[in-house]
Amino acid sequence: MIRIHKSLAEIVGEQYVSNRKEELYIYSQDPGMMEPHEPDYVVMPKTAEEVQKIVKLANEEKIPIVPVGGSLSLSGLIIPHRGGIALDLKRMDRVLEVNEKSRYVVLEAGVTTGKLKAYLERNHPSLRFSIPDAPPSATVVGNIVIHGQGRLTQQYGFNSGMVTGLEVVLPTGEVCKIGSCSVGPYWFSVAPLPYLAGLFLGWFGTTGIITKLGLSLYPRKKMRDIEMFLVEDPNLVPDVIHRVTHTEMTEDIFIGAQPYPPVFKDIIMIGICITGDSEEELEFKRRMIWDAVRTHIDSREGGFMMLTPDIKLPLLEMPTTGTTRFADVMKGGGFEYCGPIIPVEKFPEAFKRLLELSSKYGITYGMTGRVIGRSHCMMFAFGYPFNRADPDNIETTKKALHDSNVASLDIGGVPWKPEVPAQKMVMERMDKNTLELMKRIKKLLDPNGIMNPGNWEAE
Amino acid sequence: MQAYAKQIHRCFRCGYCKFPSDFTDFNCPSYSRFRLETYSTGGRLWLIWAWLKKEIEWSEHFAEIVFSCATCRNCVEQCPMGFSDDIVDWIVSARSDMVEKGLALPHIRDFLNNISKHGNPWGTARSKRDAWAEGIRRYKPGDEYFLYVGCVGSYEERGQRMARSFAELLDAAEVSFGILGAEEDCDGNEAYMLGEMGLFQELAKKNVQKFKELEVKKVVTLSPHAYNSMKNKYPRFGDFEVFHYTQLLSEMIQQGKIELSELKAKVTYHDPCFLGRYNGIYDIPREILKSIPGIKLTEMERTKENSFCCGGGSGNFVTDLLGGSEENPSRIRVREAHETGAEILVVACPSCMMMLDDAVKDEGLEGELSVKGIAELVKESSK
Ligand SMILES: Cc1cc2nc3c(=O)[nH]c(=O)nc-3n(C[C@H](O)[C@H](O)[C@H](O)COP(=O)(O)OP(=O)(O)OC[C@H]3O[C@@H](n4cnc5c(N)ncnc54)[C@H](O)[C@@H]3O)c2cc1C
Ligand code: SF4
Ligand code: SF4
Numbered sequence: 001m002i003r004i005h006k007s008l009a010e011i012v013g014e015q016y017v018s019n020r021k022e023e024l025y026i027y028s029q030d031p032g033m034m035e036p037h038e039p040d041y042v043v044m045p046k047t048a049e050e051v052q053k054i055v056k057l058a059n060e061e062k063i064p065i066v067p068v069g070g071s072l073s074l075s076g077l078i079i080p081h082r083g084g085i086a087l088d089l090k091r092m093d094r095v096l097e098v099n100e101k102s103r104y105v106v107l108e109a110g111v112t113t114g115k116l117k118a119y120l121e122r123n124h125p126s127l128r129f130s131i132p133d134a135p136p137s138a139t140v141v142g143n144i145v146i147h148g149q150g151r152l153t154q155q156y157g158f159n160s161g162m163v164t165g166l167e168v169v170l171p172t173g174e175v176c177k178i179g180s181c182s183v184g185p186y187w188f189s190v191a192p193l194p195y196l197a198g199l200f201l202g203w204f205g206t207t208g209i210i211t212k213l214g215l216s217l218y219p220r221k222k223m224r225d226i227e228m229f230l231v232e233d234p235n236l237v238p239d240v241i242h243r244v245t246h247t248e249m250t251e252d253i254f255i256g257a258q259p260y261p262p263v264f265k266d267i268i269m270i271g272i273c274i275t276g277d278s279e280e281e282l283e284f285k286r287r288m289i290w291d292a293v294r295t296h297i298d299s300r301e302g303g304f305m306m307l308t309p310d311i312k313l314p315l316l317e318m319p320t321t322g323t324t325r326f327a328d329v330m331k332g333g334g335f336e337y338c339g340p341i342i343p344v345e346k347f348p349e350a351f352k353r354l355l356e357l358s359s360k361y362g363i364t365y366g367m368t369g370r371v372i373g374r375s376h377c378m379m380f381a382f383g384y385p386f387n388r389a390d391p392d393n394i395e396t397t398k399k400a401l402h403d404s405n406v407a408s409l410d411i412g413g414v415p416w417k418p419e420v421p422a423q424k425m426v427m428e429r430m431d432k433n434t435l436e437l438m439k440r441i442k443k444l445l446d447p448n449g450i451m452n453p454g455n456w457e458a459e
Numbered sequence: 460m461q462a463y464a465k466q467i468h469r470c471f472r473c474g475y476c477k478f479p480s481d482f483t484d485f486n487c488p489s490y491s492r493f494r495l496e497t498y499s500t501g502g503r504l505w506l507i508w509a510w511l512k513k514e515i516e517w518s519e520h521f522a523e524i525v526f527s528c529a530t531c532r533n534c535v536e537q538c539p540m541g542f543s544d545d546i547v548d549w550i551v552s553a554r555s556d557m558v559e560k561g562l563a564l565p566h567i568r569d570f571l572n573n574i575s576k577h578g579n580p581w582g583t584a585r586s587k588r589d590a591w592a593e594g595i596r597r598y599k600p601g602d603e604y605f606l607y608v609g610c611v612g613s614y615e616e617r618g619q620r621m622a623r624s625f626a627e628l629l630d631a632a633e634v635s636f637g638i639l640g641a642e643e644d645c646d647g648n649e650a651y652m653l654g655e656m657g658l659f660q661e662l663a664k665k666n667v668q669k670f671k672e673l674e675v676k677k678v679v680t681l682s683p684h685a686y687n688s689m690k691n692k693y694p695r696f697g698d699f700e701v702f703h704y705t706q707l708l709s710e711m712i713q714q715g716k717i718e719l720s721e722l723k724a725k726v727t728y729h730d731p732c733f734l735g736r737y738n739g740i741y742d743i744p745r746e747i748l749k750s751i752p753g754i755k756l757t758e759m760e761r762t763k764e765n766s767f768c769c770g771g772g773s774g775n776f777v778t779d780l781l782g783g784s785e786e787n788p789s790r791i792r793v794r795e796a797h798e799t800g801a802e803i804l805v806v807a808c809p810s811c812m813m814m815l816d817d818a819v820k821d822e823g824l825e826g827e828l829s830v831k832g833i834a835e836l837v838k839e840s841s842k
Contacts, residue, residue, distance in 0.1 A: 015784070018495060020520050022506055026496045031472045044494055070474065071496070091494055114482030122483070136482045137474030321539035327471035328540045334471060389468040 001040070004061060008043050008085070011053045016044040016091070027068065027078075027086040031327070032336045033386065033398055034076025034419050039066065039086035046091045048167060048175060048211035055209065056173035058085060058450050066452050067205040069142025070112065072134050074336050075419035077146065077204050081454030090139065092211065095119050102188045103127060103217040104164045106181075109141045109210055116140055117318065120217070128152070128220040130159045133319040141210050146417040147202050149379055151252045151273070151318060152218055154245070154371045160201045164189050165214030168200055171207070171446035179214065187214030199441065204417075205452040207445045221275035224251070225282055226315050227289060229270040231302040234348040238375075240270055240302065241344055243292040245375040249285040251275050255369035255378075257351070259358075260329075268351075269305075271315060326366050332387025338401050339381040339416045340408030341372065350380045353407040357382065361400045363393075379416060382407070420454055427458050463552040467508045469542050472501035476534035476546070479765035486761060487534060488770045488788035489527045492781045497524050500534040500546060507553040517557070522564045525553055527780040529788070530652045531768035532736040554654025563653070566778050571655045574662075578644045579610040580777045589640035591619040595626045598637030600674040604629070604707070606638045607689070609682040610645055611776070611809035617816055618809035621832035622681050625704050628838055632716035634707075636679070642669070646680070648688035648733070652773040663693045670699065679707050683733035683808045684772075690738065703734055705744045705807050705833055712750050712837070722840040723753040727801035729792065729815065730766035731808035744807050747833055751840045757799040759792075767792050769814040776810040789818035797828050804830045 001019075008017045018024075019041050029036035040063075045051045058065045064084030071078045080086050090110035097106040098120070105127075107116065114136025120127050130150030132143050143150075147160045156162060165179035165187035176182075178197050179190035190197045200207055229240060237255065244250060251273040259265045272289055276282040296302035307315075314322055327335045342350055351367065358365040366383040382404035386397040405415050405422040409429055415422045427435055435458050442449075442456070477499055479486040490499040497506060503524055509515045534546045557563055563571070573582035589595075591613065598605045606626060611618035629636050647662035666689075670678065679702045680686040690701040711717050728748060734740045741763045748756050761767045770781040770788030781788055793815055796804040804819070806812045809832070816830040 015493070021515055021518060022497050022521050022524060023495055025509055025515055026502045026505060042495065072473070088494075088496070112482070114478055115484070118481050118483040121481070135473040135475050137477055321475070324471065324473050324475065325539050325541075327473070328469060328542070331466075331469055331541075333469040387468075389465075 004057070004063065005041065007057055008041060008054065011050050011057070012043055012045050018042045027088070028080070030071040030074060030076055030078055031334060032074035032076055032419070033334070033394060033401065034079055037079050037081050038083065039080040040083045042086045042088060044088045044091045048169065051087070051169045051209055051211055052173055052175055054085065054087065055169050055171065059172055059448055062448050062450060064450050064453050065209070067209050069110070069139030070134070070137045072138045073142065073146055073417050075417050075422070077417060077419070077455065081420065084450070087209070089141070096212070097187070098124050098127070098217070099186070099188070100124060100127065102186070104187055104214050105129070105217055106165070106187045106212060106214050107140060108212060109139065111140050112136055113138050113140055113143065113319070126220055127217040129215060129217055130156065130162060131318050132159070133323045135324050136319060140215065141213050144201060144213065144215070145203070145205060145210065149370050149372055154250060154253045154373065156216070156218070157373045157376070162216040163197050163201065163213065164216055166197055166200060166210055167212035168208040168210050171448070171451045175211070181214060199445065204455045206442060206455050207451060222277050223279070223282055224273060224275050224316055225286075226307065226312055227272045227274070227286065228305040228307055229272060229293060229302055230305050231268050231270070231296070232266055233301060234268060234351040236296060236301055237268060237270065237347045238345045240293055240296060241371055241375050241378070244272055244289055245371065247288045247292050248374070249274060249288045253371040255347075255367070257367040259364060273316070323368065326383065326385055329364070329366070329385040330387050332385060332389065332393070334388050335366070335383055335385040336397070336401060337381040337383035338404035338408060338422070339379050340413035341377050341416050342380050342408065342411060342413035344371070344375050344378050346411045346413060347378065347380065349411045350407070350413070353411070354382050354404070357400050357403050357407070361396050363396060363400055380413070423456055461552055461556065463545070463549040464511050466542060466545065467504055467511070467549050469540065470501050470504040471540070472505055474499065474501060476500040476538045478537060479533070479761050479767075480537060481765070483760055486537070486765065486767055488529045488531060488768045488781060491791060492770070492784065492786050492788055494786075498527065500538075503528060504546070504549065507549070510553075517562050519564065522557060522562060523780060525550065525557065526564055526567055526653070526773070526778070527775075529732070529768050529770050529772035529775055529781065531732040531772055533768065536736055536764050551652060551654050555656055556654070558654045567653060567774065570774050570778055571650060571653060571658060574645045574650055575658050579614055580649065580774060581614060583614050586641055588613045588643055589638070591623065592638060592640055595623075596637045597640055598673060598675070602635045602637045604634065604636035604677045604679045605670065605673065605675040606636050607646065607678050607680045607685055608638055608643060609680065609685045609809065611813060612681040613643065615809065615813055617812045618681070621809050621812060621834060624832060624838040625681060625708070625834035628708065628711070628717060628834055628841065631841070632711050634711070634716070639669070646682070646685035646688050648684040648692075649774040651688060651692060659692070663688070667693055675699065677702065679704055681809060683731045683738070684810060687733040687737050703740060703807070705734070705740070705747060708834060708837060709743045709747050712747060717837060717841050719751050719837070719840045720842070721753040722751050722836065724803050725755045725757060725801050726803040726805050726836070727757050727759050727796050727799045728805045729759070729769065729796065729811055730763055731806065731811050732766070732768050732772055734807055735763060735766055744833055747837065748805060751836065754836070757801055759795045759799055761795065767795065769811045771810040771814040776813050787818065787821070789814040790822055793818040793822050793824065793828065797822070797824055802828060803836070804828055805833055805836060806830060807833050
């Protein structure tokens with residue numbers, strides 16, 4: 001143990017390695033509900049070279065490594081289930097390059113979504129990225145590793161689909177480039193080469209450590225606005241989404257419902273964001289959207305809500321703090337959600353199951369959803385606040401989450417960023433040859449099974 | 460159980476509090492210094508809760524984490540939750556529990572003992588408190604202002620410079636004022652922030668008693684720390700008013716009591732936490748600077764509510780729990796000031812003066828950037 005500690009300290013410097021109880025305690029858990037497990041060391045590298053040395057050491061010594069970003073996925077994906085090294089990457093925090101004309105950014109693994117937002121606003125005000133509503137301390141890389149979704153996901157698909165290049169330290173220590181950057185100096189695209197990025201996205205750090213990321217940027221229009229369409233009948237939601245996405249006029253489309261304050265009970269809110277470079281552009285888009293849902297307005301099954309500036313502003317905020325504040329609803333310091341990706345037409349069923357579970361377990365809920373692509377699918381969050389100081393409430397909420405995962409799979413969805421038990425549920429239902437392929441890839445890349453063990457581990 | 464123990468689990472560890480409002484860079488000085496999650500606000504609150512639940516035991520490292528918070532209130536400003544106003548109070552309450560149980564770090568204990576015995580954190584003799592103040596008038600009943608100089612202003616050479624400049628400006632403007640000299644005692648702000656409530660109350664009581672005896676109606680403080688404790692924490696009595704020296708200076712300039720001549724310099728201004736985030740005074744110091752002909756004020760990236768703390772709060776200007784690295788918050792701040800192209804980094808707090816002046820030396824920026832108090836600049840311009 002002393003020998004390993006010394007070697008790690010030689011690589012990153014004494015002050016960036018710890019095996020003290022306090023660090024081990026904090027890095028044993030995330031703000032979600034999964035059981036904690038302590039690492040043996042917390043290590044904070046500054047460069048890809050340091051990461052490479054740490055991985056080589058861990059591979060030789062067969063020590064587990066868990067890449068840690070903002071620890072905000074909430075499903076325990078950074079919990080070191082088998083101990084080893086918690087590798088906090090947030091010191092690798094440089095934005096390395098922005099290519100304005102080809103609209104991409106190259107950044108290090110620890111750059112937070114907050115920092116990238118601020119950096120672009122300050123230095124490249126005509127560009128933006130698909131920022132998620134996670135707190136700003138989440139990392140951009142952590143978000144793409146879990147197939148995150150952001151404000152531009154309705155227009156351009158999953159954030160992981162916006163990857164233009166990667167630099168990865170493989171579990172055996174080689175540094176590998178993926179995409180155009182592996183052939184020349186530019187990071188514009190992972191095509192037209194074989195799609196190797198897929199070996200690292202959605203794998204939760206079990207196949208390697210991403211040290212650099214190339215990411216598509218998009219035009220930042222001068223103005224943003226939001227329209228809020230309300231319906232009571234969940235069966236109407238897929239049609240509203242279908243009609244609105246058909247206009248191709250919108251930025252983000254998100255859905256929300258919660259039983260409080262009581263005036264909002266039984267109401268489903270569909271937030272439709274628009275952007276434009278002029279008031280005329282916005283007005284044109286507004287009209288197109290209104291026309292698209294006119295039949296629901298005429299039939300009085302739905303309608304737009306008047307939004308005063310004090311309501312609008314927090315909804316347009318990026319990231320919106322409203323999502324984070326959900327953790328304080330019960331004054332209990334926590335919430336967790338099961339957020340499967342589902343076909344849009346399954347919204348009514350998912351919503352019905354959420355209400356059933358909330359009533360079965362006697363707990364409150366918050367439903368949020370986000371449309372992915374032009375209604376190609378959506379994220380549907382079965383969200384539950386919980387009270388960290390109340391063990392009974394935690395147990396009940398865990399059961400509700402488990403049932404939500406089952407419900408997600410039953411209705412034909414796939415749990416997003418599933419915690420380890422939900423990963424097992426997914427793998428049980430997975431096509432056997434697909435599972436075998438995953439196992440083979442994992443074995444090939446990580447022969448000693450050191451990378452984030454416990455995750456995507458088939459029996 | 461103390462009130463904070465029933466609330467502290469409400470922290471979600473979301474990390475909003477690590478940032479300023481536009482997320483440009485990390486803005487919690489202890490997190491910026493160490494970058495381990497344990498030193499972020501959320502990490503610290505979770506550890507305190509773990510200690511209360513007995514999931515972790517007290518250790519010196521734990522105490523270091525709890526006491527290295529500079530009580531700068533950036534977290535209070537940025538946390539989106541309903542309890543945000545209470546965060547620093549929770550940390551102070553945990554410190555208070557530790558101090559009561561004799562679990563403060565040795566140098567924190569020394570710091571507090573020195574204040575208790577000698578009236579200042581260094582343990583220098585009380586009789587030396589007014590060694591700097593030759594020629595400065597002593598307060599007597601009937602004077603308009605009682606100038607409270609504070610420990611840094613009394614004992615530290617750079618603080619003394621600030622105190623002298625202000626006193627001389629008052630003198631020149633024929634404002635009726637006086638100091639207490641060797642009779643002055645510590646204001647207790649740092650004792651409060653470090654959780655030594657007994658000592659704080661004793662100091663507050665003593666000071667208030669003294670003010671009463673001397674029929675003090677208006678106190679003007681050199682340090683924002685003293686301003687904060689006297690204005691917000693001292694028991695209220697009579698129609699006793701507290702001012703920070705920049706407020707008085709601004710009034711004097713407006714009333715034409717100080718005549719300002721041209722002083723060509725490019726400057727930037729550092730907001731002290733106890734003036735800014737604690738008391739909402741952001742514009743007055745800037746107005747003073749703008750009123751000096753020839754001064755060009757350029758703002759740093761992080762200012763006002765979003766200002767980055769120099770790391771000196773909660774006694775760190777002596778205990779130095781955040782020092783020893785390039786990532787020392789005061790060095791980060793000095794680099795930020797240097798990036799503006801300013802030749803002078805202007806401060807309104809003697810503790811910030813100490814921290815930032817040391818940092819200029821550590822960064823090797825002497826000759827390129829100097830640190831000056833607002834009164835010093837005004838004085839230069841009033842010659
Ligand atoms: C209030 C709230 C709102 C949220 N809203 C959204 C939202 O709108 N959209 C959304 O997509 N998500 C959302 N999330 C979920 C999540 O916080 C984000 O997706 C976040 O970006 C994840 O990044 P992270 O840095 O926290 O990742 P972490 O949790 O630190 O890591 C995620 C996974 O990636 C792995 N990993 C991290 N870095 C690397 C690396 N360099 N190489 C290899 N593997 C790595 C980790 O081991 C882990 O398995 C939300 C969460 C909260 C708490
Ligand atoms: S103090 Fe507030 S902002 Fe900071 S981590 Fe806790 S909940 Fe989040
Ligand atoms: S008061 Fe300042 S140093 Fe202390 S936790 Fe809050 S932001 Fe960090």
